Amino acid sequence: MDQKRGQRYTILVADDSEMNRSILRSMLEESYDIIEAEDGLQAVAILQQMEQEIALVLLDIVMPNMNGFDVLSTMNKYNWIDSVPVIMISAESTHDFIERAYDMGVTDYISRPFDMMVVRRRVINTIMLYAKQRRLAGMVNEQIYQREKVNNLMISILSHIVEFRNEESGLHVLHIQTMTEILLKSLTRKTDKYKLDRETINLISNASTLHDVGKIGIPTEILNKPGRFTPEEFAIMKQHSQMGAEMMKGVPAQDEPLVKYAYEICRWHHERYDGRGYPDGLSGEEIPISAQVVALADVYDALTSERVYKPAHSHEKALSMILNGECGTFQPLLLECLVESSDLIQQEMSVDTVTKGDQRIMENTAAEMVQYEDLSTVDRGLHMLEYERAKYRFFMSVTQAILFEYVKDPPMLTLSSAGVQRLDLAESTVDPYSNEKVLETIGPEALDKLAGLLRGSAPDSPVVEFDCHIRLDGQLRPVHIISRAMWSADEPPQYIGAVGRITELDKEEEIR
Numbered sequence: 154m155d156q157k158r159g160q161r162y163t164i165l166v167a168d169d170s171e172m173n174r175s176i177l178r179s180m181l182e183e184s185y186d187i188i189e190a191e192d193g194l195q196a197v198a199i200l201q202q203m204e205q206e207i208a209l210v211l212l213d214i215v216m217p218n219m220n221g222f223d224v225l226s227t228m229n230k231y232n233w234i235d236s237v238p239v240i241m242i243s244a245e246s247t248h249d250f251i252e253r254a255y256d257m258g259v260t261d262y263i264s265r266p267f268d269m270m271v272v273r274r275r276v277i278n279t280i281m282l283y284a285k286q287r288r289l290a291g292m293v294n295e296q297i298y299q300r301e302k303v304n305n306l307m308i309s310i311l312s313h314i315v316e317f318r319n320e321e322s323g324l325h326v327l328h329i330q331t332m333t334e335i336l337l338k339s340l341t342r343k344t345d346k347y348k349l350d351r352e353t354i355n356l357i358s359n360a361s362t363l364h365d366v367g368k369i370g371i372p373t374e375i376l377n378k379p380g381r382f383t384p385e386e387f388a389i390m391k392q393h394s395q396m397g398a399e400m401m402k403g404v405p406a407q408d409e410p411l412v413k414y415a416y417e418i419c420r421w422h423h424e425r426y427d428g429r430g431y432p433d434g435l436s437g438e439e440i441p442i443s444a445q446v447v448a449l450a451d452v453y454d455a456l457t458s459e460r461v462y463k464p465a466h467s468h469e470k471a472l473s474m475i476l477n478g479e480c481g482t483f484q485p486l487l488l489e490c491l492v493e494s495s496d497l498i499q500q501e502m503s504v505d506t507v508t509k510g511d512q513r514i515m516e517n518t519a520a521e522m523v524q525y526e527d528l529s530t531v532d533r534g535l536h537m538l539e540y541e542r543a544k545y546r547f548f549m550s551v552t553q554a555i556l557f558e559y560v561k562d563p564p565m566l567t568l569s570s571a572g573v574q575r576l577d578l579a580e581s582t583v584d585p586y587s588n589e590k591v592l593e594t595i596g597p598e599a600l601d602k603l604a605g606l607l608r609g610s611a612p613d614s615p616v617v618e619f620d621c622h623i624r625l626d627g628q629l630r631p632v633h634i635i636s637r638a639m640w641s642a643d644e645p646p647q648y649i650g651a652v653g654r655i656t657e658l659d660k661e662e663e664i665r
Contacts, residue, residue, distance in 0.1 A: 161186050162208035162280055167196035167224065168242070169216045173265070177211060177242075180269050181276065193219025194583045197227050197563055202581065204233050208280050212259075214243040214250065225257040227563060234258040238279050242267070325454055326362040331501050332450035334358040339490035340446070347442045353410075357443045360414035364422045364447050367397025391431050394423050417441040422448045427482035437484075449487055452480045457502070468499045555655040559585070561648065566591065572655070575625050594624045603634060607651050612640040620658065631658040 166177050167190040178187045188207070190196035193216050200207065210228075214221035221241060228234040238260040243250070246264040254262055260279050263272060337354045340347065349357075368376060371393050375386050382390060397419030404412050421435060421444035428436030430448075440448075456471035466474070472495060474480055476488060491498075555576070556569040566578075566585035573580050576594050585591040586600060599621040606617035618635040625632065636653030640646040 163188060163203075163206050164276070165190060165196065165199055165203075165207050165210045167193065167210060167216070167221070168213040170213070173213070173242075176267055177272070180267070180272055185276075192216045193221065193224045196224050198565055198581050198583045200228065200233055200237065201560065201563065201565060202567070204237060207237050208283070209276060210237055210239045211242050211276075212239050214241065214245050214254075222253065222257065225254070225259065229258060236283075238283050240275060240279060242272075325458060326365075328454045328458075328502055329361050329364060329447060329450045330358050332453060332498055333361040333446050335494050335498055335501065336446045336450065336487065336490050339494045340442075340487065343486060343490065349442075356411050357414050357418075357446070360411055360418055360443065361447045361450070363397070363401075363415045364418045364451065365393065365397065366400055367393035367395065367419060369400075370396040391423070394420055395432050414443045417443045418447045420444070422451060424448065425481040426484050430481065445484055445487060448481075449475070449483050449491060453491070453498070454502075456480070468495075468502075556653070557655070558650070558652050560650040576623075577627065596621070596623060599623060599634070603636060603651075603653075607636060607638040608648055610638040612646045615640065623655070625657060632656060633658055 161184070163186045164181060165188045166174050168174050168177070169192050171191075174189050178189070181187060185208075188199060188203075190199055196210070196212070197219065200210075212221045212224060219227075221243070225234070225239065228237065228239070234257075239258065240261045240263060241251075241254045241259045242263045242265065244265040251262050260282075261275050263275060334354060337349055337357060341349045341354075371390060375382070375389055378386065398416055401412060401416040401419055404415075406412060420432070421430075421440055424430035424433065424435045424440045424444060425448070426437060426440070426445070428434050452475060453471055456466045456474060457468060459465040472491070475483070475491065553571050554569065555572040557572060558567045559565070560567075564584045564586065566582045568576065568578060568580055570580075572578070578590060578594060582588050582591055586604075592600070602619060602621065603617075606619065610617055615638040616635065617638070618633065620631065620633050622629050622631055624630070633656045634653060635656075636651045638648060639650045639652065641649050
């Protein structure tokens, strides 16, 4: 974490020798805040809780429970090594040890016995190097964010001009963008036929906002006619797809994927899977997937929106009409995506679309930052995550409830202040299933039952609860445990931990 001038950096000293830790503390505590870890497991537990607050790790190699190389392996596994520099300090000075340490990502290596000037200078150099790197990352991040924001803004302005002429609210293009993204993500879970990676989905979603740009060339009296079109008027209206495609042909940088997708969408988003659409009568997979998805999104939003010529239909009615073929024919796989994403579509269409748009910009910015491998991974998302962690830690410290958090890998149990007091356990326990005091307090049966219920849950039904007996205030008491399994965003989702609450039962509610 890049700290402001005048603030003190925090250094984690991980060494099983109390004397070594004391020497390092005396060398550095005047200028830095020092946190000590007595072994590798404790160092990992501290990093898991405070990664964003630690500016440097001074790490010994030979330690009990988990040695220095094991700590480095964990830091590499969770990418902590990208944002937290490590200086290895050890009496082991053989070439193999030093080479292995550098291969695993350490920034520097200092051999004992300590030289105060050398330690101080290398600590300062390492922290300042990473601070400059983070500032550079922040500058690049801001540039990418602003560029993404401007790009989206220009597309939004152009698409809203069309909506303004069409006397619509302007939400239509944002709805199309959101629904296109949802359907494409659902499609990637069903097939790899279309090679839809994150960048491609983003490009198609952005290009979807231009689907009706050709309506700029349609007379206003036809665009906003409240009644049914005559055959002649409908023929004019249908020209907007070709007009939009011609506009895209005139755009510079024809090699840009965004322009390619915009052309496909403008020209073919009124084609239908059975060949009965316009302007070219394409059918099946002749229609690019970008246009197929936008076509479905366009029909859904047209049905659920109020127009000058019709009232809005409900979400359920719109789905029924589409699935019954009342609005043309669509690819069966896309219809499956529509049904499976039904709840999400209904939810997303009702949220603040401005906020949703900014969230998409943030996600795209974070995704692009990953490509800058020479820079720190710290970005806006990590700052928000640290903000949420700070709130979580505060509420855990002041609540009178017995709350717990379990992280699966590396395994660690964290308790609220009330939990620490009433269960007589440490705030953080590494590998709780092997900890004698945890087993004695909660009991192996209760732990096994909770673990089984959580692992047997699913992302769409993650909450589990049951009654049991555990030791509260030193006595065996009946309690009710309710917990929520946490699942990753991977496909398929992976169980990564849980949060929960333990409530003491009254005598009348005791387990029977």
